[in-house]
Amino acid sequence: MKTFPQSVQKLIEHFSKLPGVGPKSASRMAFHVLNMPKESALDFADTIREMKENVQFCNQCFHLAEGPLCSICQDAERDDKIMMVVEDVLDLIAFESTGEFGGRYHVLGGVISPVNGIGPEELNIFSLFKRLKDSGVVQELIVATNPTLEGEATAMYIKQELVDLGNISITRIARGVPTGADLDYADRSTLAKALSGRIQL
Ligand SMILES: [Zn+2]
Numbered sequence: 001m002k003t004f005p006q007s008v009q010k011l012i013e014h015f016s017k018l019p020g021v022g023p024k025s026a027s028r029m030a031f032h033v034l035n036m037p038k039e040s041a042l043d044f045a046d047t048i049r050e051m052k053e054n055v056q057f058c059n060q061c062f063h064l065a066e067g068p069l070c071s072i073c074q075d076a077e078r079d080d081k082i083m084m085v086v087e088d089v090l091d092l093i094a095f096e097s098t099g100e101f102g103g104r105y106h107v108l109g110g111v112i113s114p115v116n117g118i119g120p121e122e123l124n125i126f127s128l129f130k131r132l133k134d135s136g137v138v139q140e141l142i143v144a145t146n147p148t149l150e151g152e153a154t155a156m157y158i159k160q161e162l163v164d165l166g167n168i169s170i171t172r173i174a175r176g177v178p179t180g181a182d183l184d185y186a187d188r189s190t191l192a193k194a195l196s197g198r199i200q201l
Helices: 006-016 023-035 038-054 089-098 126-135 149-161 188-196
Strands: 082-086 104-107 140-143 169-172
Touching: 006 023, 023 038, 082 089, 089 104, 089 188, 104 126, 140 149, 149 169
Parallel strands: 082 104, 082 140, 140 169
Antiparallel strands: none
8 A cells, every 4th residue: 555655655765774763753754854945855865966976985094085085184284103993984983073083094994704704805904004004104003993892803803914013003992982882872081081091902
């Protein structure tokens, strides 16, 4: 039974694919868009199109960028001597929001997970090693993967692969973050504490 006109039904289906949105909320959202002034609704649609057409991953750190390099990589004021490795862009944003970190980032795009068939070659890990070797100025690498089994295993893998680059100090964020927790849900002061209390890996 088709309850809604097809285009409304289609929008409901799109909304229901978003994280944490059930069928009821999806219907409510679709109705909200339906009741918007035409101009706002079209602007909403154009914004999605523009984002998909213009946003890409930074060639250097894999943060989001509108161009080959992201705003952080382009920022000459940041400290090249210290680099933080994070799992995804949301974690990068979470650390940026603390205002406590002025170095560079490298976004892995996930963690090593043999059960899910994700090895280092599926992630931005080899580009990290290459970046460190090529730059030669990084003195400390902070591994800020999530405190999960996979996050810890990924941190250990990075440490082992970088043994040859003995001049880089490899550190891990402190356990201020509860085990198994998602970094992007931790509050700013917890993240700032985890960062300042980092330990040698
Ligand atoms: Zn970048």
